[in-house]
Amino acid sequence: MLVIPCPHCGPRCEIEFSYGGQAHIARPQDPAAADDATWADYVFMRDNTKGVFLERWVHSHGCRQWFNVARHTVTYEILASYETGAAPPNLDLESQA
Amino acid sequence: MTRYSLFSLLRNALNYHEDWPRAWRSPEPKSSYDAVIVGGGGHGLATAYYLAKNHGITNVAVIEAGWIGGGNTGRNTTIVRSNYLWDESTALYEHSMKLWEGLSQELNYNVMFSQRGVLNLAHNQHDLKEIARRISANRLNGVDSEFLTPAEIKDLAPIIDLRAGGRYPVLGASIQRRGGTARHDAVAWGYARAADALGVDIIQQCPVTGFRIENGRVSAVETAKGTIEAGKVAIAVAGHSSVLAKMAGFRLPVQSQPLQALVSEPVKPVLDTVIMSGAIHAYISQSDKGELVIGAGADPYIGYGQRGSLPVTEETLAAVCELFPMFRRMRMLRQWGGIVDTCPDASPVLGMTPVDGMYINCGWGTGGFKSTPGAGWVFAHTVAKNEPHDLNAAFSLNRFRTGYLIDEHGAAAVAH
Numbered sequence: 476m477l478v479i480p481c482p483h484c485g486p487r488c489e490i491e492f493s494y495g496g497q498a499h500i501a502r503p504q505d506p507a508a509a510d511d512a513t514w515a516d517y518v519f520m521r522d523n524t525k526g527v528f529l530e531r532w533v534h535s536h537g538c539r540q541w542f543n544v545a546r547h548t549v550t551y552e553i554l555a556s557y558e559t560g561a562a563p564p565n566l567d568l569e570s571q572a
Numbered sequence: 573m574t575r576y577s578l579f580s581l582l583r584n585a586l587n588y589h590e591d592w593p594r595a596w597r598s599p600e601p602k603s604s605y606d607a608v609i610v611g612g613g614g615h616g617l618a619t620a621y622y623l624a625k626n627h628g629i630t631n632v633a634v635i636e637a638g639w640i641g642g643g644n645t646g647r648n649t650t651i652v653r654s655n656y657l658w659d660e661s662t663a664l665y666e667h668s669m670k671l672w673e674g675l676s677q678e679l680n681y682n683v684m685f686s687q688r689g690v691l692n693l694a695h696n697q698h699d700l701k702e703i704a705r706r707i708s709a710n711r712l713n714g715v716d717s718e719f720l721t722p723a724e725i726k727d728l729a730p731i732i733d734l735r736a737g738g739r740y741p742v743l744g745a746s747i748q749r750r751g752g753t754a755r756h757d758a759v760a761w762g763y764a765r766a767a768d769a770l771g772v773d774i775i776q777q778c779p780v781t782g783f784r785i786e787n788g789r790v791s792a793v794e795t796a797k798g799t800i801e802a803g804k805v806a807i808a809v810a811g812h813s814s815v816l817a818k819m820a821g822f823r824l825p826v827q828s829q830p831l832q833a834l835v836s837e838p839v840k841p842v843l844d845t846v847i848m849s850g851a852i853h854a855y856i857s858q859s860d861k862g863e864l865v866i867g868a869g870a871d872p873y874i875g876y877g878q879r880g881s882l883p884v885t886e887e888t889l890a891a892v893c894e895l896f897p898m899f900r901r902m903r904m905l906r907q908w909g910g911i912v913d914t915c916p917d918a919s920p921v922l923g924m925t926p927v928d929g930m931y932i933n934c935g936w937g938t939g940g941f942k943s944t945p946g947a948g949w950v951f952a953h954t955v956a957k958n959e960p961h962d963l964n965a966a967f968s969l970n971r972f973r974t975g976y977l978i979d980e981h982g983a984a985a986v987a988h
Contacts (some may be wrong), residue, residue, distance in 0.1 A: 476881065476882050477881070489881065489883065493872070494872045495982040496801050496827065496874075503715070509737050511973045511974070512973055513972040514973075515825075516823065516973045518972075519815075519825035519916050519972040520823040520824065520828070520972070521823070521824075521825065521827055522814070523814035523824065523826060523827050523828055523874060523913075524813070524814075524822070524874075525814075525815050525828075525876045529875060530873070530874065546916065548828075548874050548875050548876050548877075549875075549876045549877055551875065551877055
């Protein structure tokens with residue numbers, strides 16, 4: 476059971492949350508000019524990191540706010556949580572433990 | 573290779589079974605191969621076997637980071653069926669089913685393929701309509717598929733509670749009578765033995781650390797046992813596909829999540845078919861040893877820990893207890909997770925990559941085990957001919973650019 480620190484409500488069990496996948500995916504700046512490869516990359520391609528991963532969660536059964544979490548996808552250790560729009564914390568994203 | 577037969581069994585019985593030869597060699601890697609297959613699970617070993625058998629390419633190595641069949645091949649719930657919704661999926665899975673039906677003879681290795689039937693339950697009106705549609709689609713594609721009424725289900729599996737405590741009433745089911753189970757370890761071992769006999773080197777405990785790519789073409793695989801020159805490289809590593817793709821410099825649309833399973837203590841025979849309920853994430857059959865083999869859902873988030881989360885276990889077991897009240901007193905012996913890599917459309921990627929001479933087989937999600945023979949067959953064709961087989965042409969990585977997705981989410985008789 477993950478205990479996820481919601482930035483608004485504090486630590487809660489994972490069953491209160493829903494998952495939103497990879498965080499910080501930027502929509503193409505000029506949608507009309509983007510080619511199929513750019514759209515494929517934006518819509519479908521994901522880092523699927525083995526190691527520290529920045530991901531989105533929503534506190535569905537709480538404050539219903541979206542926020543971001545830095546979590547290790549092997550050990551499942553949660554290293555940080557921060558509000559959507561904030562810059563990610565300074566973490567070593569290449570470590571695979 | 574010693575051919576397994578009644579005669580060899582009797583002869584070895586005279587020696588108290590002490591002189592059976594090893595089923596496959598354990599060679600050190602050569603410096604160069606025509607083709608290197610990364611991943612020694614069922615898919616990688618089947619690919620090696622069909623490369624050698626169908627295409628005469630025998631200078632092949634299968635490189636496995638752990639031990640063969642130690643990943644998802646040994647972690648699934650062994651269900652085999654081909655009643656998928658879309659034409660492309662059905663063609664591929666049905667090709668696989670036909671190979672399953674002759675696999676023990678083909679490999680001279682008993683994979684214990686048991687066509688005991690696979691049921692997919694309907695719990696509400698929507699499920700019934702979805703099942704009616706899928707049964708019709710299956711029949712149009714030549715796949716056996718029938719509807720069962722609640723009374724017929726009860727007849728087949730008397731231990732089921734059709735009211736399921738009022739929570740999950742059983743209103744009907746689809747059944748594929750040719751579906752069933754196979755012994756998953758035996759599939760890896762059978763393919764390994766048969767591929768080895770044709771000259772394939774199986775190299776275990778040898779993680780891949782990188783690829784040598786020059787002018788957009790792969791020329792070697794860097795491993796823990798040194799650099800291995802390779803004419804072609806085929807990747808079949810399931811959960812770690814994104815990690816390998818990153819080493820090769822391209823991205824995949826997959827997400828890796830633990831898919832969970834459990835087995836109970838062994839009991840006398842109570843269930844002689846396979847009962848699946850996609851809606852409530854409970855897949856159950858009874859092994860020849862008497863254990864209940866229970867498949868659960870996948871964790872909703874990315875994870876590479878081979879265990880699975882407790883809320884998923886709880887949800888599945890709650891549903892099993894409602895459907896089969898007599899199982900409430902069963903004790904579970906083991907629980908584990910396998911890392912499945914799932915595509916946004918819940919269909920695999922099976923074909924070419926942006927790197928010349930490199931091919932990928934990934935994204936099977938929950939469909940990997942049942943597809944083992946068919947996927948190996950068409951992947952070997954893709955590697956040998958440098959172009960996809962008709963059966964896997966639609967499953968290209970390029971479909972995420974063209975938009976020609978094969979959407980089996982919710983359509984494939986399971987919720988992913």
